Amino acid sequence: MAAAVVTESIERRFDDTMAVDGVDLEVREGEIYGFLGPNGAGKSTLVRMLCTLLLPSAGRALVLGHDVATQPGQVRLRIGVALQDAALDDRQTGRELLTLQARLYGLHRAEVDERVEHVLRIVDIGDAIDRRIGTYSGGMKRRLDLAAALVHNPDVLFLDEPTTGLDPASRALVWREVRRLNQELGMTIFLTTQYLEEADELADRVGIIDHGKLVAEGAPDELKRAISDDVIVARVEGAGDDVIQALCAIDGVDQVDVHGEELTVRTANGAAAVSPVAVALSRDGVKVHTLTLRTPTLDDVFLELTGGHIDHGHIDNKGDGDPTS
Amino acid sequence: MTTTALPAAPPVVRARPAGFLSDMRTVATRALRAVPREPESIIPALIVPVFFYVVNVGALSKVSHNAYGLDFKAFQVPVAIIFAVTGISRASTLVTDIQDGYFDRLCVTPVRRLALLLGLMVADVAVVIALCIPVLLLGFAYGVRFETGPIGMLLFLLIAGAWGLVFTGFPYAIALKTGNPAAVNSSFILFFPFAFLTTAFQPKQALSGWLATVATYNPVTYLLSGLRSLVSEGWDGMELLKAAAAIAAVGAVSISLALAALRGRVRRG
Numbered sequence: 001m002a003a004a005v006v007t008e009s010i011e012r013r014f015d016d017t018m019a020v021d022g023v024d025l026e027v028r029e030g031e032i033y034g035f036l037g038p039n040g041a042g043k044s045t046l047v048r049m050l051c052t053l054l055l056p057s058a059g060r061a062l063v064l065g066h067d068v069a070t071q072p073g074q075v076r077l078r079i080g081v082a083l084q085d086a087a088l089d090d091r092q093t094g095r096e097l098l099t100l101q102a103r104l105y106g107l108h109r110a111e112v113d114e115r116v117e118h119v120l121r122i123v124d125i126g127d128a129i130d131r132r133i134g135t136y137s138g139g140m141k142r143r144l145d146l147a148a149a150l151v152h153n154p155d156v157l158f159l160d161e162p163t164t165g166l167d168p169a170s171r172a173l174v175w176r177e178v179r180r181l182n183q184e185l186g187m188t189i190f191l192t193t194q195y196l197e198e199a200d201e202l203a204d205r206v207g208i209i210d211h212g213k214l215v216a217e218g219a220p221d222e223l224k225r226a227i228s229d230d231v232i233v234a235r236v237e238g239a240g241d242d243v244i245q246a247l248c249a250i251d252g253v254d255q256v257d258v259h260g261e262e263l264t265v266r267t268a269n270g271a272a273a274v275s276p277v278a279v280a281l282s283r284d285g286v287k288v289h290t291l292t293l294r295t296p297t298l299d300d301v302f303l304e305l306t307g308g309h310i311d312h313g314h315i316d317n318k319g320d321g322d323p324t325s
Numbered sequence: 326m327t328t329t330a331l332p333a334a335p336p337v338v339r340a341r342p343a344g345f346l347s348d349m350r351t352v353a354t355r356a357l358r359a360v361p362r363e364p365e366s367i368i369p370a371l372i373v374p375v376f377f378y379v380v381n382v383g384a385l386s387k388v389s390h391n392a393y394g395l396d397f398k399a400f401q402v403p404v405a406i407i408f409a410v411t412g413i414s415r416a417s418t419l420v421t422d423i424q425d426g427y428f429d430r431l432c433v434t435p436v437r438r439l440a441l442l443l444g445l446m447v448a449d450v451a452v453v454i455a456l457c458i459p460v461l462l463l464g465f466a467y468g469v470r471f472e473t474g475p476i477g478m479l480l481f482l483l484i485a486g487a488w489g490l491v492f493t494g495f496p497y498a499i500a501l502k503t504g505n506p507a508a509v510n511s512s513f514i515l516f517f518p519f520a521f522l523t524t525a526f527q528p529k530q531a532l533s534g535w536l537a538t539v540a541t542y543n544p545v546t547y548l549l550s551g552l553r554s555l556v557s558e559g560w561d562g563m564e565l566l567k568a569a570a571a572i573a574a575v576g577a578v579s580i581s582l583a584l585a586a587l588r589g590r591v592r593r594g
Contacts, residue, residue, distance in 0.1 A: 051433050055593040072593075073435055077340040081433045087426035091359045103351045104434040106341035115338055132362075148430070152340040 004029045004156050004188040010059035012045050019045040021212035027190055032182050034203025035192040042212040043192035044084055047160045051081045080154035084161050086145040090134030094125055094144050098151050105152035115151050123147040139170030156188045196298045215305045224296040227304045228254055230270025231296050232277050234263040237287040246280045348436045352444025356415050370413050374460050378405035393528055402464040403552035404525045409460050410453035410489035412516045415445045416496035416509045423504040438591045446493055453489035454482050477555040487572050488548055494579025501586035519545050544571035
């Protein structure tokens with residue numbers, strides 16, 4: 001499958017800050033690529049370079065074979081973009097905004113009408129389309145933003161944190177629309193997100209970025225399987241080194257991490273290990289608030305790679321991370 | 326929320342550059358559409374010149390007539406027009422676009438960057454010419470007539486529109502440079518030296534001292550002279566030429582500043 005987006009050692013520096021630091025990635029045509037990382041990790045900076053709003057400081061990026069630095073006009077014709085905050089004009093109606101957008105992409109009058117009706121069937125805004133955008137809810141604005149990104153029939157769609165700030169119901173609607181665009185129209189989608197479940201739910205492949213560097217890339221299941229099959233998470237008080245040693249000694253336990261009051265035990269067989277873990281904690285007098293057995297998440301992957309959690313946009317204190325075995 | 330399959334995209338519809346004029350028309354249309362939706366941005370620009378015209382004529386008409394033999398009602402029409410058209414722009418809207426990210430949305434389209442500015446300026450010209458009309462009607466109601474007839478009146482409107490256009494370069498430069506609404510609002514202060522340190526209320530021969538010196542170098546002095554010639558004196562090529570030169574001089578500065586600020590704003594580096 002051909003590459004829709006390629007970056008080669010791309011960098012972007014702002015004064016002394018390296019926002020994107022030598023990222024190499026390849027997004028294949030027709031896939032949803034999730035770019036996951038906490039706030040400030042460099043996700044939006046990379047998207048702004050790919051959308052031709054920023055020049056790379058070093059390296060290069062190609063979108064559908066066009067260099068974003070030297071052929072921005074060609075790139076702009078082929079991409080649709082919904083930036084981090086729904087960038088709309090409250091004084092226009094939804095239909096006026098879509099029409100204006102289509103005109104700027106050179107569509108003729110009949111094409112404009114056709115495309116506006118088409119995207120309104122994809123992104124259902126109902127009768128509100130003829131109301132001023134200032135009257136829209138946050139979810140409706142996001143969906144109109146998505147419609148505006150689609151009106152010229154782009155080949156690659158960039159969505160920069162498309163559901164940040166939305167309630168769960170609105171988020172689910174956006175997810176469904178993104179999935180349908182990809183599955184039914186074959187659109188390549190580059191999606192940045194700080195929500196683990198969003199990347200897990202939507203992305204065929206995920207790139208994890210931290211401090212401007214790509215720290216992992218792959219299908220979500222592959223990334224999760226790479227760290228362990230099961231995870232036991234305990235919220236505890238008073239877990240000392242002796243407790244950790246005891247947990248490490250349990251058969252089948254691969255690794256124990258301490259993160260504040262959270263103990264994370266990785267194991268190939270969670271069902272077999274959960275009882276010995278509970279007994280070990282109890283024997284050493286550790287007060288256990290919760291004990292959970294689950295499969296790994298992308299947050300576990302992030303923790304494994306960086307020593308911190310992605311906590312909806314914030315990284316927990318990384319100094320607490322203490323891989324013990 | 327529909328759950329039916331997505332409609333197939335019409336395969337022939339592909340994005341293409343729209344062309345500079347089309348881009349400019351699209352940007353201008355959006356700007357003009359917003360004007361009646363924000364009457365608060367236009368009403369002061371209508372009230373201020375009408376207010377000044379009525380008050381000045383009421384207060385100074387007899388004095389000026391006795392002192393200089395002026396038809397002060399005709400003398401004040403260009404002043405009211407300058408008050409109406411100077412500083413009217415969509416610069417504050419542009420700042421809102423920048424702050425809200427809508428400007429970035431426009432920049433990821435193939436739109437020509439220059440059209441983003443010139444489209445707004447074209448809309449401004451339409452607005453300032455529209456603002457001139459009630460002021461002119463008030464003048465007519467006071468008995469003012471154009472010595473140069475309807476063609477002179479049309480030229481009068483075009484000169485006023487041209488002045489309004491070039492003056493918008495200042496607030497647009499500030500808007501694009503700073504992206505700050507307070508800075509744009511404070512650009513209104515430029516209006517005062519341009520409008521008042523000139524022959525707004527007295528003919529040049531009546532000015533003395535520093536004010537006479539400043540007025541001599543103030544381009545609005547020559548703009549007012551040109552406009553007044555159309556109203557009160559008849560066709561005077563030299564006065565019109567001076568007015569055009571004054572507009573061109575201010576435009577060279579203001580438009581250069583605005584274009585430089587636009588380049589800075591859309592620079593990707």
